Amino acid sequence: MTEEIQALLEADHEKILKILPHRYPFLMIDHVRDIDPGKSAVGIKNVTFNEPHFQGHFPGHPVMPGVLVIEAMAQTSAVLIGLSRGISEQLMIYFTTVDKAKFRRPVVPGDVLELHVEVKRAGSRIGKFEGRAIVNGELAAEAEFSAMVQLPKTDSAES
Numbered sequence: 001m002t003e004e005i006q007a008l009l010e011a012d013h014e015k016i017l018k019i020l021p022h023r024y025p026f027l028m029i030d031h032v033r034d035i036d037p038g039k040s041a042v043g044i045k046n047v048t049f050n051e052p053h054f055q056g057h058f059p060g061h062p063v064m065p066g067v068l069v070i071e072a073m074a075q076t077s078a079v080l081i082g083l084s085r086g087i088s089e090q091l092m093i094y095f096t097t098v099d100k101a102k103f104r105r106p107v108v109p110g111d112v113l114e115l116h117v118e119v120k121r122a123g124s125r126i127g128k129f130e131g132r133a134i135v136n137g138e139l140a141a142e143a144e145f146s147a148m149v150q151l152p153k154t155d156s157a158e159s
Contacts, residue, residue: 009035011079019082020075021090025052028072029079029115037084038122043076043115047107054109064107069141070098073131076115081127081149092150096126101143111135125149 011019011032020027031044047064054062078093107113114134121128126148133141 009033011035011083015083016075016079018088019079019091021092022075026071027075028068029075032076032079032083035080035083037080038119040116040118041076041080043072043079043117045072045113045115047109047111047113049109051109062109064111064113066101066103066141069103069107069113069133070101070131070143070145072113073115073117073129073133073143074145074147077117077119077127077129077131077145077147078149080117080119081122093147094150095145096148097144097146099144101141103141104139105135107133107135107140111140113140120144 013030016027016029016032022028028045029043030046032041033044034040034042049062053065053068057063057065074093074095078091082091112135116132116134118130119127120130126146128144128146130144131142132139
């Protein structure tokens, strides 16, 4: 496999930072792999006790908030869209809907969260996605969500 093809199939932390505007403590993914441009990808989140939400959710029994698991799915989708469209600038992406969210098991420090996302419908600005969060082969959460992409301005658009 050539390096160029491999680069399309995964995104390391550096590439994620070029596409997403999120930074600590709101960057929820560490790596994206198994990218099938325009179709699907798998985000990886290494869950650590050092994350600020564990101080209060819940003291003595740390659990990653479900809304942050869904946010991690959305960030994986944003990287998928950015790479699929050949965009190497930061994208502003906004949730428009979250549907059918279900939480099956807690996500705790030490877990490696796999965020499997699929494109259900892709328009020029709005996409619909399906996501599953998996820990050790076990479904932790799932949701359908839509997001609106604010594409970077091009020189021709500024004229």
